Structure formats: C-alpha cells, structure tokens
Amino acid sequence: MDITMCEKEEQLLCNRPIGVFDSGVGGLTVAREIMRQLPNERIVYFGDTARVPYGNKSRETIIKFSRQIVRFLQTQQVKAIVVACNSASAYALEVLEKEVDIPIIGVVKSGAMSAIQATRNGKIGVIATEATIGSGIYNRYIQAIDSNTVVLGKACPLFVPLVEEGLWEDPVTDEIAKRYLTELIDVGIDTLILGCTHYPLIRSTVGKTMGPDVTLVNPAYETAHELKRMLQDMGLESGHRPGLGTELYRFFVSDAADKFQKFANSILTYGILSAKVINIEEF
Amino acid sequence: MDITMCEKEEQLLCNRPIGVFDSGVGGLTVAREIMRQLPNERIVYFGDTARVPYGNKSRETIIKFSRQIVRFLQTQQVKAIVVACNSASAYALEVLEKEVDIPIIGVVKSGAMSAIQATRNGKIGVIATEATIGSGIYNRYIQAIDSNTVVLGKACPLFVPLVEEGLWEDPVTDEIAKRYLTELIDVGIDTLILGCTHYPLIRSTVGKTMGPDVTLVNPAYETAHELKRMLQDMGLESGHRPGLGTELYRFFVSDAADKFQKFANSILTYGILSAKVINIEEF
Numbered sequence: 001m002d003i004t005m006c007e008k009e010e011q012l013l014c015n016r017p018i019g020v021f022d023s024g025v026g027g028l029t030v031a032r033e034i035m036r037q038l039p040n041e042r043i044v045y046f047g048d049t050a051r052v053p054y055g056n057k058s059r060e061t062i063i064k065f066s067r068q069i070v071r072f073l074q075t076q077q078v079k080a081i082v083v084a085c086n087s088a089s090a091y092a093l094e095v096l097e098k099e100v101d102i103p104i105i106g107v108v109k110s111g112a113m114s115a116i117q118a119t120r121n122g123k124i125g126v127i128a129t130e131a132t133i134g135s136g137i138y139n140r141y142i143q144a145i146d147s148n149t150v151v152l153g154k155a156c157p158l159f160v161p162l163v164e165e166g167l168w169e170d171p172v173t174d175e176i177a178k179r180y181l182t183e184l185i186d187v188g189i190d191t192l193i194l195g196c197t198h199y200p201l202i203r204s205t206v207g208k209t210m211g212p213d214v215t216l217v218n219p220a221y222e223t224a225h226e227l228k229r230m231l232q233d234m235g236l237e238s239g240h241r242p243g244l245g246t247e248l249y250r251f252f253v254s255d256a257a258d259k260f261q262k263f264a265n266s267i268l269t270y271g272i273l274s275a276k277v278i279n280i281e282e283f
Numbered sequence: 284m285d286i287t288m289c290e291k292e293e294q295l296l297c298n299r300p301i302g303v304f305d306s307g308v309g310g311l312t313v314a315r316e317i318m319r320q321l322p323n324e325r326i327v328y329f330g331d332t333a334r335v336p337y338g339n340k341s342r343e344t345i346i347k348f349s350r351q352i353v354r355f356l357q358t359q360q361v362k363a364i365v366v367a368c369n370s371a372s373a374y375a376l377e378v379l380e381k382e383v384d385i386p387i388i389g390v391v392k393s394g395a396m397s398a399i400q401a402t403r404n405g406k407i408g409v410i411a412t413e414a415t416i417g418s419g420i421y422n423r424y425i426q427a428i429d430s431n432t433v434v435l436g437k438a439c440p441l442f443v444p445l446v447e448e449g450l451w452e453d454p455v456t457d458e459i460a461k462r463y464l465t466e467l468i469d470v471g472i473d474t475l476i477l478g479c480t481h482y483p484l485i486r487s488t489v490g491k492t493m494g495p496d497v498t499l500v501n502p503a504y505e506t507a508h509e510l511k512r513m514l515q516d517m518g519l520e521s522g523h524r525p526g527l528g529t530e531l532y533r534f535f536v537s538d539a540a541d542k543f544q545k546f547a548n549s550i551l552t553y554g555i556l557s558a559k560v561i562n563i564e565e566f
Contacts, residue, residue: 050344051334061333061538161444172458255344281564 014238017042017250018227019078021069024052025263026160026197027084030107032268033224034082035249038231040238043249044076048280050254053160054087055129055196062131066092070100071283072252079236082227083107086128086195086219090135103230108132110226111193111219112141118215119191122149125184125214127206128195130155138195152187156180156196163198164263173202177209185210193217201267251275297521300325300533301510302361304352307335308546309443309480310367313390315551316507317365318532321514323521326532327359331563333537336443337370338412338479345414349375353383354566355535362519365510366390369411369478369502373418386513391415393509394476394502395424401498402474405432408467408497410489411478413438421478435470439463439479446481447546456485460492468493476500484550534558 018038020031024047031045046069048054054062066088073081081104083089083096089106096104115124115138126138133155142151158176167173184192192214194200200218207216231237242248249272253260257275264272301321303314307330314328329352331337337345349371356364364387366372366379372389379387398407398421409421416438425434441459450456467475475497477483483501490499514520525531532555536543540558547555 050340052339056335056539056542057333058539158444158448161441165441172455175455256339256341259339 013079014236015042015242016077016079017044019044019046019073019076019081020084021046021048021066021073021081021088022085022197023048023054023087025049025164025260025267028264028267029197029200029218030082030084030220030223031249033220034227035268037224038228038238040241041231042238042242042246044073044078045249045251046072046280047251047253047260047275049256049260050280053129054085055131055160056157057087057131059091059131059135062088062091063095065280066096067099068280068283070096070104072278072280074100074102075283076250078102080104080227080231082223084197084220084223086197087131090132090137103234103236105223105226105230107197107219107223108137108195109141110222111195111217112138112145114217114219114222115191115193116142116145116149118217119149121188121190122146123187123189123191124149124151125187125189125192126151126153126195127156127159127180127184127192127199128153129160130157132195138193152184152189154180154184159202160196160198163201168202169205173205174209177202177205181206181209189214191215191217193219195219252278254278254280296362297519298325298525299360299362300327302327302329302356302359302364303367304329304331304349304356304364304371305368305480306331306337306370308332308447308543308550311547311550312480312483312501313365313367313503313506314532316503317510318551320507321511321521323524324514325521325525325529327356327361328532328534329355329563330534330536330543330558332539332543333563336412337368338414338443339440340370340414342374342414342418345371345374346378348563349379350382351563351566353379353387355561355563357383357385358566359533361385363387363510363514365506367480367503367506369480370414373415373420386517386519388506388509388513390480390502390506391420391478392424393505394478394500395421395428397500397502397505398474398476399425399428399432401500402432404471404473405429406470406472406474407432407434408470408472408475409434409436409478410439410442410463410467410475410482411436412443413440415478421476435467435472437463437467442485443479443481446484451485452488456488457492460485460488464489464492472497474498474500476502478502535561537561537563
C-alpha cells in the first residue's frame with residue numbers, strides 16, 4: 001500500500017514541468033535545446049521582460065529578481081529549475097541553491113565544462129554581458145577544473161540590442177564583432193564560449209570573425225544535456241510524452257506578452273499560442 | 284500673525300527641491316538644463332537603473348514604475364516633479380497629473396511646442412523609443428495645436444545602447460543613423476524632435492545625417508523653460524541660491540550607483556559626489 005502510494009507520488013513528481021527562466025527572450029535558446037533533447041518534458045518558462053536586461057545590473061539586484069522568479073516558478077509546481085540566463089547564473093545560482101529544495105542548474109558550469117573539453121591549446125575566451133564578465137564566474141569554474149587553462153573574458157554590451165533589432169547578419173554587427181573580438185584573436189584563443197543566451201543567434205557572425213580554427217561553445221546544448229543526466233540520476237525524468245490535451249509548454253512574462261510571443265516564434269520551431277503576463281514584484 | 288505664518292510656509296515651500304526622474308541616466312540631460320536655467324533650485328534626481336530601459340516596455344508597466352517613483356519623490360518633499368523621460372511622459376503623465384497634488388510636467392508637451400514654433404513647412408519628425416513612438420503622443424500634442432502639421436515618428440532602438448556604449452561619434456552610429464533617418468529625409472521634414480533624453484548626446488551625428496536645413500529640437504531646453512515659467516506663475520520659485528552647506532543636488536538610483544555616477548560625471552559640468560541606492564519596489 002505504502003509502496004503504491006509512493007510510486008504514484010513519484011510518478012506525479014516526474015510529470016511536473018521544468019521551470020526555465022531568463023531576463024527576457026534570450027533564454028528561449030536554452031528552452032529550445034531542452035525541447036530538442038528532452039521531448040517528454042513539460043516546461044514553464046518565465047521571461048522578466050519588465051526588467052530586462054540583467055546584464056548591466058548589480059549582483060544584489062540580480063539576486064533579488066532571481067529570488068522572486070524562483071518563488072513564482074515554485075507556485076507552478078516545477079520539479080527542477082534551469083537558470084537560462086548567464087548573468088543570473090553568475091550571480092544568483094549559488095545563493096538560490098542554498099534556498100530551494102528542488103534541483104537547480106545554471107548555464108555557466110555546463111559552458112565551462114564544454115569549453116575545457118574543446119580546447120587544445122588551453123586558451124579559452126568568454127564573451128558575455130558586463131555582469132557575467134564582471135563576476136569572473138567562467139574563470140572561476142574553469143580554473144577550478146584545470147588551473148593551467150587561461151581564460152580571457154570580454155563584455156559585448158551591444159550584441160543583445162543588435163540581436164533584438166534583428167541585425168543577426170549585418171555589416172554593422174560584423175563591425176562591432178570585429179571590435180569586440182580582436183583582442184581575443186590576438187591572444188590566440190582556440191575556444192570561445194557564447195556566454196549570453198542571445199549570442200547563439202549571431203553565431204555565424206561570431207564564427208566568421210573568429211575564423212574556422214576557433215571552436216564556439218553554446219552552453220545551451222550542454223545545459224540541456226546536464227539537465228537530462230540530472231533528471232535520470234534523480235529518477236525525475238518524465239517517462240512518456242504528455243498526452244494530447246496536456247499543455248506541454250507554458251510561457252509567462254512580466255511585461256509585453258505580444259512582443260515576447262513574436263520574438264519567441266522567430267526562435268522556436270513551433271508557434272507559441274500565448275504568453276501570460278504576471279506581476280513578478282509580488283513574489 | 285496669520286499672514287506671517289503663511290509667508291513662512293510659502294517660503295519653506297519655495298525652498299523645497301524639484302523632483303526629476305528618468306528610467307536611468309538619460310534624464311540627466313534634462314537635469315543639466317534645469318541646473319543651467321534655474322541655478323537657484325535644488326534638485327532630487329531619481330534614475331530607475333534597476334529596471335532601465337522603459338522604451339521597450341508596455342504602457343501598464345511604465346505607469347506602475349512611474350507611480351512608485353512619484354511616491355518616492357513625495358517622501359523627499361519635492362515642490363514639483365519633472366518627468367524627464369519621454370516614454371514615461373508619453374504613457375504616465377496624464378495618469379499622474381490626476382493623482383498628485385503638486386505640479387508635474389513632462390518633456391513631450393515642451394518638445395511639441397518648440398517643434399511647432401520651429402517648423403516652416405509644417406513637416407515635423409520625431410525620433411524616440413518604441414514606447415514613445417507607439418504611444419503617438421507627439422502626434423497628438425502637435426495635431427491638437429495645429430492640425431495642418433504632418434508628424435512622422437521613427438523608433439530608433441539602437442541609439443540608447445550606442446550612446447551608453449560611448450559611441451557618440453563613430454562610423455557605426457553614423458551608419459545606424461543613416462538607416463533610421465533616411466525615410467524622414469525622404470519625406471522632407473524640416474524639424475526633428477530628439478524625443479529621447481539620450482539623443483542630445485548624439486546630436487552632432489543626427490545633425491550631420493539630417494543636413495543643415497533641418498532644425499533639431501531638444502525638449503530638455505524647453506522643459507526647463509516651462510518649469511521656470513510655471514514656478515514663477517505659482518509663486519514657487521526659489522528666490523536665492525541655497526547657502527553653502529545646503530546640498531543643492533541629490534541623486535538616487537535603484538541600482539548600480541557607481542556606474543550611474545561615472546556616466547553622470549561625463550554629462551554634468553560638475554562632479555557628483557555620490558548617488559544613493561533605494562529599493563523602488565517598496566514605494
């Protein structure tokens with residue numbers, strides 16, 4: 001009797017969705033990877049569009065905002081949380097891990113691991129927001145695993161607005177990429193971490209600028225992989241694709257649902273039906 | 284006896300500071316104009332650096348944020364409020380006017396008035412954020428005064444990040460300006476409103492692109508002028524420069540005071556001693 005109850009409970013837990021959050025739309029590149037690699041999992045996505053971007057904000061503010069979002073996701077009965085924002089992973093993940101009782105992973109550790117596996121000459125570059133670079137988090141993770149590796153970080157504040165303006169392949173983006181990336185080329189890195197969730201969308205521009213000998217690492221891929229491994233290890237994986245009538249993916253934002261939806265539909269491979277606006281400051 | 288009390292009261296009221304707010308640093312171009320034209324007035328400035336920018340956010344969110352800021356400024360005993368942000372002026376001013384019992388002015392009406400006075404061919408352009416352009420507010424104000432005037436609005440989302448990245452005079456900014464402004468040139472406008480407080484900082488780029496026959500209108504100038512007129516009319520003008528030991532200007536932000544201070548010092552003609560961080564969500 002007890003065992004049956006327990007199995008039922010566990011089954012319910014397995015069927016709960018994954019919570020994924022980002023400062024805005026960028027984290028959809030991570031959600032997209034999770035959808036690809038874990039097609040049986042339901043997702044509750046939150047984009048903090050009222051307070052986007054996080055990349056130019058302070059540690060304290062990023063932690064405060066992330067805490068509110070985690071509290072909201074917990075009301076959605078999520079079984080695990082993915083911090084699909086590098087700035088929030090950099091500053092808030094370690095704090096959040098201590099505060100919540102469900103598994104929570106960020107994008108930084110996965111990105112660092114992939115880069116270490118990819119580098120041949122031990123010189124790794126990281127491009128990201130000011131917040132992520134300022135935190136030194138990629139450096140810390142990489143050095144902790146292999147202290148012989150050299151890590152060079154470069155903040156690229158214009159990349160996010162350029163992506164959001166749709167200039168994914170454009171001479172202006174080429175020019176800005178050249179300016180930001182020259183010093184990384186000069187140092188001779190052979191691996192570059194795309195340390196902001198918007199950057200995979202200008203992957204071809206970055207790749208063209210860096211040249212064919214530099215491996216580009218997209219932490220989204222490895223994050224989805226790590227999530228899968230973790231869910232398996234903890235017995236939390238959903239065993240089957242939810243049936244028809246079950247809402248597979250739900251999207252919440254703190255502002256401007258229409259705009260979010262439009263951008264989401266340009267990134268995801270299927271159409272989002274709707275995104276719901278919530279008042280995140282209440283959480 | 285009563286008269287003396289009243290005079291004293293009024294004197295106190297006169298000596299109170301002006302509240303000025305913006306989504307971030309941009310409003311400092313308005314504060315700078317007020318400092319120039321009203322050197323006797325004290326200023327309390329608030330920049331919402333935790334939630335900047337407003338220009339890509341919805342009406343509801345901009346009103347909510349503006350209300351919180353007005354409540355904060357009222358705790359600072361301000362005698363009047365200047366909404367030094369076009370997006371907030373566009374969406375929140377009319378709501379706020381009904382809710383507060385002190386005079387409150389925005390930058391849009393002043394900008395519209397100046398443009399009408401400046402145009403000769405009745406074709407006025409407005410460049411601003413998506414929020415301000417989407418609101419149609421400049422169009423409404425201008426048409427209400429002169430319905431024969433043609434108003435053409437153009438959102439320029441990359442201008443703010445370019446200014447914040449320091450590319451005030453740069454080939455990239457030239458190129459982006461060309462793309463945004465060509466349709467305004469083609470229509471033959473003779474007057475262009477710089478409808479975002481960041482834009483005066485790239486005035487020379489915009490001027491070069493538009494050519495010498497187009498008059499650029501900076502609403503900051505006219506806003507300070509209107510504020511002066513209003514304070515005089517209401518008998519609220521400060522009669523003398525506050526004595527030594529009185530803090531003339533005070534700056535508050537919702538995040539990252541250091542960064543604000545650095546930017547402020549590049550705009551203002553004197554050094555800011557410090558900016559204080561407050562939790563704006565509490566108001």
